[in-house]
Amino acid sequence: MIRFLRRQRCKIVYRSEYFSAVHARDARQSFDVMKFKKIRDQLIREHLIRRKDVLKATRISDEDLLLVHTRDYIESLKNPLLVGEILHLDYVNPWDEYIFEYFRYVAGGTVLAAEYALENKLTVFNLGGGFHHAHPDHGEGFCLVNDVAIAVRKMRQRQLAQKFLIVDLDYHQGNGTLLIFREDEDVFTFSMHANNWVDCTKKKHNVDIELPSHVKDEQYLSILQAELPRVFQDFHPDLVVYVAGSDPYILDSLGDFDISEQGMLERDILVYREARRREIPLIVLGAGGYGPDSWKVYYNFIKWVIKKGK
Numbered sequence: 001m002i003r004f005l006r007r008q009r010c011k012i013v014y015r016s017e018y019f020s021a022v023h024a025r026d027a028r029q030s031f032d033v034m035k036f037k038k039i040r041d042q043l044i045r046e047h048l049i050r051r052k053d054v055l056k057a058t059r060i061s062d063e064d065l066l067l068v069h070t071r072d073y074i075e076s077l078k079n080p081l082l083v084g085e086i087l088h089l090d091y092v093n094p095w096d097e098y099i100f101e102y103f104r105y106v107a108g109g110t111v112l113a114a115e116y117a118l119e120n121k122l123t124v125f126n127l128g129g130g131f132h133h134a135h136p137d138h139g140e141g142f143c144l145v146n147d148v149a150i151a152v153r154k155m156r157q158r159q160l161a162q163k164f165l166i167v168d169l170d171y172h173q174g175n176g177t178l179l180i181f182r183e184d185e186d187v188f189t190f191s192m193h194a195n196n197w198v199d200c201t202k203k204k205h206n207v208d209i210e211l212p213s214h215v216k217d218e219q220y221l222s223i224l225q226a227e228l229p230r231v232f233q234d235f236h237p238d239l240v241v242y243v244a245g246s247d248p249y250i251l252d253s254l255g256d257f258d259i260s261e262q263g264m265l266e267r268d269i270l271v272y273r274e275a276r277r278r279e280i281p282l283i284v285l286g287a288g289g290y291g292p293d294s295w296k297v298y299y300n301f302i303k304w305v306i307k308k309g310k
């Protein structure tokens, strides 16, 4: 019975292409290319999930990419040299198609997570995704395609959901997602982020909170506790998309927030409980997070949900 309940509490989306594509070249200096594979492997090693329970992401089609992106931009992504320019990669060859393929599989994973969460009223973790900087016609910040926005539009197309709450607690603001939904009143964008790389686009149903460098647990969590529950109370989404970047973590090699490992878990539990107490399906996306310790943050959250989540 306990095993059954554990299996039902959440699902994990992953596939080997998530790892092999990013591992083929160290695309970002401080990004741990092993991060999501480590999480999957550790969950299996600790018997928290079984290999056969992992949902296998499917490759996203051009048709689904067109729900958000322009045709010219999608065609340009089929040229590895242009992809290399967008991502500032060295040593890209004209046959290095795996980089765009990586984004296709992970975006397909986000769509699968949303479908599964809505159809089964569950929490689903994608071991990656949350490419919130991608715009309809260009990529930014290691984000080629905006899987968050694609999943929203795909769920609407399939008539599985209409109203979405995007809770983006990555260190960076989800500027692409904000722009894409700036005129969409059925998408609420909630974000707490650093005061750099910020788009000040105004939107109905939006909360954007800038935080100072070296913000610590107490201030960070008290702001989240003060602001997020009332969004849930007032908006009533059909699906919550949680962009759970681990870059606010104090050991992150890129961000300059000072949130402890325990503070990061409390942050994640807070979001999870808001969705769960209202029985709203939730998907969680790995998003940003840099350096060798980053994987633990997302891992701790998944482990907590599997063992204790309520």
Ligand SMILES: [Zn+2]
Residues within 6 Å of the ligand: 170, 171, 172, 245, 247, 287, 288, 289
């Ligand atoms: Zn980030």
